[in-house]
Amino acid sequence: MSGTELLRVDERDVAAWDDQADVVVVGYGCAGVCTALEARAAGGDVLVLERSGGPGGTSINSGGFLYCGGGTALQRALGYDDSVENMYAYMMAACGPEPDAALIQAYCEGSVAHFDWILEKGVPYKESFFAGAHEPFHSDDGLVYSGSEFAWPFNEIATPAPRGHAPQTIQDKGALLMNKLIAAAVAAGVRTAFGTRVESLVQAGDGRVVGAIAHTVEGRKRIRARKGLVLTAGGFIYNEDMLSRYAPLLKQCRYKVGTETDDGSGIRLGLAVGGEAIRMETGDISLPVFPPNDLRFGICLSEQGQRFINEDVYFGRIGEYALMHQAGRVFLLVDDEHFGRPENFPIEIAAAGETVEEVEAELGMPRGALVNTVAVYNEYAARGEDPLFHKGADWLAPIATPPFGVIDLSTESFVYTAFTLGGLWIDPQARVRGGGGDPIPGLYAAGRTTSGVAKQGYSSGMSLGDGSFFGRAAGRHAMTSRT
Ligand SMILES: Cc1cc2nc3c(=O)[nH]c(=O)nc-3n(C[C@H](O)[C@H](O)[C@H](O)COP(=O)(O)OP(=O)(O)OC[C@H]3O[C@@H](n4cnc5c(N)ncnc54)[C@H](O)[C@@H]3O)c2cc1C
Missing domain, CATH: 3.90.700.10 (Succinate dehydrogenase/fumarate reductase flavoprotein, catalytic domain)
Known part of the structure; x- marks a missing residue:
């Protein structure tokens, strides 16, 4: 990736800071708000930097499904048996080739508690099952088979269980999910700076990421991250150059599932300070x-x-x-x-x-x-x-x-929809890993800035699912770091 020098600034070249927080979050979509909520709950001073004029990102326009399982409150209420092992077996088979076992293990083990946390934030779910396949269009039902759980070969690998958890509204499910999370963040005292586009990360001599430099209408701002900086800036489906370089097949999909801010800036910032990007050719490709x-x-x-x-x-x-x-x-x-x-x-x-x-x-x-x-x-x-x-x-x-x-159903005649699944390589604490696998100190990432649980094979709800889940992990872990 060229131009990395613009994306990385040496700490010695930063004379003073304009603002600072324990945890600085770059991007206020689903992954960002969940990061912020968890870091705040751990007692942190949290500042979210968002380039748009308001919160939400792609997440607020989404279908709002979360892929949760292992015996969530909603699954149990509707009489569906599921277990951590069963969910893990499905995801290891469906999210490949070669999905990250450690990420999936953490995701499955934490899924019941994660859904409880979403409920605590006030997101409503109707205790009803949607009998149609995959997405409850025109319905406010709460639970649906949102992947291939019931289909071969997955039905021979794991017992089918519905795991698509959809907020209770017929339309604008993503807005309902996000508005509840954002309201919780406001109530918790998360600080925000809108119209603030992060252009560079600041790195200390020992490799630790210690802050960011952002473009605002008032000029450039230097923002220090005392404990951690979390990249939750979306994917790269709107960056034609990155698509050409990494995922040219996705260019054949006429409908880009995302917003123009999905320009890969989070991934490029991570790369500039030594992060590794993996599975960059992959995407959710729907027909x-x-x-x-x-x-x-x-x-x-x-x-x-x-x-x-x-x-x-x-x-x-x-x-x-x-x-x-x-x-x-x-x-x-x-x-x-x-x-x-x-x-x-x-x-x-x-x-x-x-x-x-x-x-x-x-x-x-x-x-x-x-x-x-x-x-x-x-x-x-x-x-x-x-x-x-x-x-x-x-x-x-x-x-x-x-x-x-x-x-x-050829790409010339029918609408294929796509968003990117490749991105920064993270561990289960959402620490960004360098090429050798070791974490870059002070740097975290979640959501479509990362390669998450779906390493190609996707089921609806896994993007908001892993973004919210590993965003929370980032917020928690950053708060354990030294100042
Ligand atoms: C119509 C539709 C339906 C969908 N339905 C579902 C669904 O039901 N379930 C599911 O799991 N997924 C769904 N998806 C996919 C899902 O919405 C996205 O993959 C997900 O929202 C990504 O979340 P995120 O937090 O990573 O990014 P985003 O929500 O896009 O948030 C990233 C934020 O970062 C900001 N940003 C970017 N660069 C910078 C920068 N340099 N500095 C500061 N801020 C920056 C952006 O402005 C944005 O606000 C759907 C998508 C669409 C469009």
Whole structure:
């Protein structure tokens, strides 16, 4: 990364400080507010520096889900069994390849208490389960399967349990979550400086991060962090240069899940003082073709007319497989009985016909390619089986009722949504690690500035989930540091 000298200032070049706090937090989204609350609860003087005119970041515009489990109050109230071990088994399988076992262990062990803490902050959850898949659109239900827990191969690795915890409101769930947390921070006496964009970190000769330099309308401010500085400045989905360099596939996703402040500045600040960034190519890549859920009775096809996934998995896994393994050139074949227009994005029909042969010809596939795929699928689906990809019996039926339609799910035709999952390498105390793995003294990070629990495989709620969880860890640990 070039230009690091602008992002790092030597402590000897800072003649005096304009302000100081025990813990300085850079960015006031979900990770930032949770960091601030916990550092304040530990008795710290906490100052949050936020470049925008107000709090919230991407978090305030989000779906507000938190991925929690292991037997949370809401899971128990609704009669769902879960355990730390069960949640850990799912996450280790779903968040890979090679997720960070220590981060996931800490996250699962602390999840019940973390959700209790969120409840204590006044975030309301309705004791009701949303029976549809993945996201309770148009509903204020509290609990949902927000990942692939019930789908193969995960249903053979861990007992399915719903872990998407959604605040009780039909719309603006992220705003409800964030407004409650921000109100708690105001009540706790967290100090804030808006319109304050951190441009550089100040580093002492021994490598310790001791402060930041920020741009404000009144000029540059030098802010000392007595115990710790926490980077919670979001990801880099809005930085085209960083996407080109680290995650070019994500550029093919038309809908950027984030705000313009997701320009990677937190990651670049961490790199400048010796932090390591990992898994920078990864992202949550969703193909939000559902709802309507009946489309899951269809089959996802490669451009060669082959199935490549079980269609009942989380749409983030379908998106990941479509973009990363099929070069973003995929289709969905559905029969008339199960066809419905996706509710969230417009579609283009790639082919339609009274027979599968017609559809195959219209798609320009070699004779027999699609016909054979459908014949094999139908033979087993009639018996409630899918020996190739193990789609659940609830979603299996022969594709038999004409006319047959093919929805074009290529990146050129359909909206793939993406945000970045790569970022600074942290340990379970949210300390930023250098290339050798040792923490950079005084420096912490959480949220999408980091590579968190999802090291590619994602389930809804894991971003706000790990941001809030490891933000709190950062706030607590920073307060244990020497002054
Ligand atoms: C429509 C939508 C729905 C979503 N739904 C969900 C969901 O239900 N569950 C889930 O887990 N995730 C969801 N996500 C993703 C999730 O919202 C984000 O990944 C998450 O909010 C990131 O949180 P954060 O605290 O890391 O960053 P942010 O909330 O973006 O906060 C970062 C803050 O840092 C500030 N900042 C940046 N650079 C600087 C700087 N140099 N100096 C000072 N301040 C700076 C920014 O202005 C911003 O306020 C959704 C996203 C969208 C857009």
